[in-house]
Amino acid sequence: MSKAPANIVDRPLSKGKNEINISSFAFLFSEMIQYCQDRIKAGHELEKKLSDMGYSIGPRLLELLCVREKNSKRETKLLGILSFIHTTVWKSLFGKPADSLEKSTEADDEYMISDNNMVVNKFISLPKHLSSLNCAAFVAGIIEGILCSAEFPARVTAHNVAVEGKRFPKTVILIKFNPEVIERNA
Amino acid sequence: MTINSIYILNKAGTLIYQNDFGNTEKLSHNSYIRLGSTFHSLHAIASNLSPVSGSSSGIEVIETEAFKLQCFQTHTGIKFYVIADPNHQQLEELLHGVYELYTDYVLKNPFYEIEMQIRCDLFDYKLLRLLGVRE
Numbered sequence: 001m002s003k004a005p006a007n008i009v010d011r012p013l014s015k016g017k018n019e020i021n022i023s024s025f026a027f028l029f030s031e032m033i034q035y036c037q038d039r040i041k042a043g044h045e046l047e048k049k050l051s052d053m054g055y056s057i058g059p060r061l062l063e064l065l066c067v068r069e070k071n072s073k074r075e076t077k078l079l080g081i082l083s084f085i086h087t088t089v090w091k092s093l094f095g096k097p098a099d100s101l102e103k104s105t106e107a108d109d110e111y112m113i114s115d116n117n118m119v120v121n122k123f124i125s126l127p128k129h130l131s132s133l134n135c136a137a138f139v140a141g142i143i144e145g146i147l148c149s150a151e152f153p154a155r156v157t158a159h160n161v162a163v164e165g166k167r168f169p170k171t172v173i174l175i176k177f178n179p180e181v182i183e184r185n186a
Numbered sequence: 187m188t189i190n191s192i193y194i195l196n197k198a199g200t201l202i203y204q205n206d207f208g209n210t211e212k213l214s215h216n217s218y219i220r221l222g223s224t225f226h227s228l229h230a231i232a233s234n235l236s237p238v239s240g241s242s243s244g245i246e247v248i249e250t251e252a253f254k255l256q257c258f259q260t261h262t263g264i265k266f267y268v269i270a271d272p273n274h275q276q277l278e279e280l281l282h283g284v285y286e287l288y289t290d291y292v293l294k295n296p297f298y299e300i301e302m303q304i305r306c307d308l309f310d311y312k313l314l315r316l317l318g319v320r321e
Contacts, residue, residue, distance in 0.1 A: 023294070026294040030294055033297075034296050037296070123290055123294035123308065124295055124297070125291065125295050125298075125306035125308045125309065126297065127297045127305070130297070168307075168311075
């Protein structure tokens with residue numbers, strides 16, 4: 001039996017426990033939204049505020065996942081980074097890959113990632129005057145942060161999309177890349 | 187085994203949620219509020235009626251020929267009560283289920299103001315599902 005190395009830098013990088021209690025998260029997220037609500041003037045600013053909070057997480061998450069999952073290599077292809085977000089990022093955030101990744105049929109620079117049961121919205125019922133709001137704007141912010149720090153500047157927003165036969169809408173994360181990204185990829 | 191109505195009162199005795207199920211006759215909005223606060227007062231009186239002070243927790247069950255009322259009070263003073271068929275056996279479990287839904291879909295909702303009227307789509311939906319499974 002070998003003795004554990006005494007020095008913390010000699011020990012292997014621990015994967016860490018990557019699950020947390022959903023209730024703790026729900027209360028924290030709920031407080032974040034209420035914090036944002038107290039600091040905005042108009043309803044639409046709430047999404048921006050949440051997105052900004054997520055944005056600062058993006059670059060850190062990108063670094064972490066590149067080191068842990070990708071052998072310190074970063075995706076440089078458009079489709080590569082998109083599927084990295086759809087699977088690797090989603091798995092580390094929510095424990096499962098996103099439900100689908102699609103290219104928009106209307107615009108060349110738009111991609112959509114959809115999730116039928118967004119964890120962040122699990123306990124959230126929207127009031128009538130905010131029915132177009134989607135609190136996954138926070139997740140959209142994280143994705144935007146990842147894309148921008150991976151040199152794929154884009155605008156990322158979260159939307160509610162009604163699904164036939166379902167009572168509650170699904171969440172669609174819309175990614176709109178800047179023109180230079182599309183040009184470079186062509 | 188029908189469930190007729192479910193009421194939730196906040197700690198001050200104000201009605202914060204009420205819903206009727208099945209073919210229960212609807213009353214006016216004010217009547218529901220009046221029923222709610224009447225029950226709150228009766229509950230408060232009942233908890234003072236015990237000959238040994240501090241030993242009564244108020245009304246838990248009211249049984250009549252026509253209906254049965256079961257009440258559950260949380261440690262924070264919120265009262266859940268249900269009116270159902272007199273032969274219904276699992277009302278206590280049902281109220282615990284409603285309490286669980288309340289803690290999840292009402293208290294974790296950032297748009298709900300504590301002690302106020304409950305208007306949460308997800309709570310309504312899950313409550314219906316809870317009752318649907320049991321009946």
